[in-house]
Amino acid sequence: MIIPPLGLYIHIPFCIRKCPYCDFFSEKIGTDGVQDNYVSALIKELSIYSEASSGRKIESVYIGGGTPTLLNPKQIESIMDAIVRNFCLSDSVEISMEANPGTVTENNIREYRRLGINRISLGVQSLNNDSLTRLCRIHNRNEAIIAAENIAKYFQNFNIDLMHSLPGQNLKDAILDLDEVIKLNPNHISWYQLTIEEDTPYARNIPPLPKEDIIDSIYLEGYDLLKQHSYVHYEVSAFAKKGFECKHNLNYWTFGDYLGAGSGAHSKITESNSIHRQSRIENTCEYIRSMNENRISNIYATDDHISNEDLTFEYFLNRLRLFSPIPIREYEDLTGLCFENIRHLFEKYEAEGLVSLLEDKIVISNKGQLFINQMLQDFI
Ligand code: SF4
Structure with missing residues (x-):
């Protein structure tokens, strides 16, 4: 990764x-x-x-x-x-x-x-x-x-x-x-x-x-x-x-990292072998009180790692919003997963005219842009 x-x-x-x-x-x-x-x-x-x-x-x-x-x-x-x-x-x-x-x-x-x-x-x-x-x-x-x-x-x-x-x-x-x-x-x-x-x-x-x-x-x-x-x-x-x-x-949208701060903010941080996610409580008074009293752990509502099962979905959930070609290497570098395991899905989309699968990248067609949610269903 x-x-x-x-x-x-x-x-x-x-x-x-x-x-x-x-x-x-x-x-x-x-x-x-x-x-x-x-x-x-x-x-x-x-x-x-x-x-x-x-x-x-x-x-x-x-x-x-x-x-x-x-x-x-x-x-x-x-x-x-x-x-x-x-x-x-x-x-x-x-x-x-x-x-x-x-x-x-x-x-x-x-x-x-x-x-x-x-x-x-x-x-x-x-x-x-x-x-x-x-x-x-x-x-x-x-x-x-x-x-x-x-x-x-x-x-x-x-x-x-x-x-x-x-x-x-x-x-x-x-x-x-x-x-x-x-x-x-x-x-x-x-x-x-x-x-x-x-x-x-x-x-x-x-x-x-x-x-x-x-x-x-x-x-x-x-x-x-x-x-x-x-x-x-x-x-x-x-x-x-x-x-x-x-x-x-x-x-x-390119699955970059972000650090969030403030009540309700989210973070996604890549560590050497996994991706860490945190969300903060949606309660301004409690957020202020916890920070004042140094009860820092109380400001987090969730704090976990994205599982391998969820990584492909999360990557494409963001990346398919962009219409630029998706380098296969980018998927592998940012998720640590192997594209060969999901190649068959993109071969199916190619047969349906939703994408072109080139040697090193996936190109979304105009028709594919209208079927992003359907494609994402396969990754859930
Ligand atoms: S409630 Fe506030 S954040 Fe939501 S749309 Fe209205 S102004 Fe924007």
Whole structure:
């Protein structure tokens, strides 16, 4: 097994209110004191990993949530200082932070850039006020446009998250949303279909979603529009101008390692002969209390090694999201397993027109891109 590149993920689990479709871990924002205590706990956790990362270079940092932009610039500065103090950052490190249009001012955006953040991911989701109201977003169309324009002043590298197939949305509205986002000129767009996740208010009370044939047309027209504007479709829902693919997410999808910090964060770390996974408890108060009282083991919800049976599934679960060819050597290097044991499955997919199996790599066909979930079933 080779040791892959390492990314760092930091979870900020606060939101102003919960959006009804969202299954990410976040809690309603508390008082300033709670956030200060959370940041202190986070900084303490980062210091613990300083030694454990044993000098490995961090290739990307992602501050996600929740809503990281609910922290004030001073709190973000303390986190950034702790990152620089405890880790060895690669010279070309990508440092991304998620931003919610309802929580950013131009001053704050300028500060984020000054603090060393070099990529912003703005959660716009829609530019239609009716859709934004239905999604219970805290921002409106104007605030989203102003936030994107301000970000563009300070960041060459920024992403806009946009959803489609929203409650009550028709083809025209979905494509208009995408067209308007393209006009804001981000060099990366995450354009993804609203899905109903378990245990969310939408799952308990499913809103009226567009019919399948409308959704198919949204995809076809949307892909065309993105292509016309030079966005390359490099992952299931990610589109980037050349050279602006998200390094941090590419590292997940190529089965790289990542260290997580904060309540609800996950880690995957390759050791000499196995892969170690950890998840942290989804409970901000308990996380803060445990860190304060030095009961570090209490912050972990799960702590285990990925079994050989699960490794192939986990590798392809990530890797098949990318449309680039899969080197057979990469599978063997990153899992420590032998491709010959699963060759027969890819020979079957080749006969079905889902892949081409070349001497040293697997190439997913256009048809195969539509059957990724079916292929994954074979690895469970
Ligand atoms: S703002 Fe983002 S993280 Fe928070 S509830 Fe809404 S979708 Fe989820």
